[in-house]
Amino acid sequence: KAGVTQTPRYLIKTRGQQVTLSCSPISGHRSVSWYQQTPGQGLQFLFEYFSETQRNKGNFPGRFSGRQFSNSRSEMNVSTLELGDSALYLCASSLLYGPDTEAFFGQGTRLTVV
Amino acid sequence: QKEVEQNSGPLSVPEGAIASLNCTYSDRGSQSFFWYRQYSGKSPELIMSIYSNGDKEDGRFTAQLNKASQYVSLLIRDSQPSDSATYLCAVPPSFGNEKLTFGTGTRLTIIP
Numbered sequence: 001k002a003g004v005t006q007t008p009r010y011l012i013k014t015r016g017q018q019v020t021l022s023c024s025p026i027s028g029h030r031s032v033s034w035y036q037q038t039p040g041q042g043l044q045f046l047f048e049y050f051s052e053t054q055r056n057k058g059n060f061p062g063r064f065s066g067r068q069f070s071n072s073r074s075e076m077n078v079s080t081l082e083l084g085d086s087a088l089y090l091c092a093s094s095l096l097y098g099p100d101t102e103a104f105f106g107q108g109t110r111l112t113v114v
Numbered sequence: 115q116k117e118v119e120q121n122s123g124p125l126s127v128p129e130g131a132i133a134s135l136n137c138t139y140s141d142r143g144s145q146s147f148f149w150y151r152q153y154s155g156k157s158p159e160l161i162m163s164i165y166s167n168g169d170k171e172d173g174r175f176t177a178q179l180n181k182a183s184q185y186v187s188l189l190i191r192d193s194q195p196s197d198s199a200t201y202l203c204a205v206p207p208s209f210g211n212e213k214l215t216f217g218t219g220t221r222l223t224i225i226p
Contacts, residue, residue: 103160103214
């Protein structure tokens with residue numbers, strides 16, 4: 001059974017640009033959540049999608065957005081990139097929505113903003 | 115007070131010994147608890163989930179939960195060099211908007 005697939009694995013962007021990251025969850029999983037990981041802040045929750053609806057949102061500015069498609073694949077978009085957006089962006093897949101469901105991470109997309 | 119606290123380490127343990135990793139949380143309403151292992155440059159990997167007070171064993175790993183003390187721990191028996199990684203404790207809050215709140219992680223080094 002395939003795991004969580006994130007593309008691309010690495011990205012280099014310039015300040016002010018926008019970027020779209022993609023996540024394909026484990027087959028049959030319907031919940032996708034996104035996290036940002038930096039050395040200084042650790043793992044921080046961005047948002048969670050279930051059945052194409054955003055269910056939860058973390059404390060990030062509106063430049064960070066996402067969506068989920070009918071096949072449960074999800075995309076995350078960051079507009080007007082800032083140097084501080086350089087991070088590892090992780091997508092996690094869960095079978096169902098809810099706090100007790102296990103979440104499995106993809107390999108991540110490492111974004112560098114220059 | 116942080117919502118999920120872990121000693122950042124590094125924690126050094128001789129090969130073959132027991133490594134003990136600790137995590138405290140502030141939300142008394144939290145019902146599920148997860149341990150992730152993250153190798154350097156890799157993504158977190160779920161290694162244990164625990165929902166009830168007491169111990170849960172899976173191979174060389176044992177998770178211990180004490181909800182009254184708001185404390186969850188991970189024991190690694192017969193530690194191997196391949197266990198060297200950062201271990202993250204994750205707790206879903208009982209209120210608010212987050213899916214999982216992570217501790218800052220404990221860096222574990224197994225010394226051959």
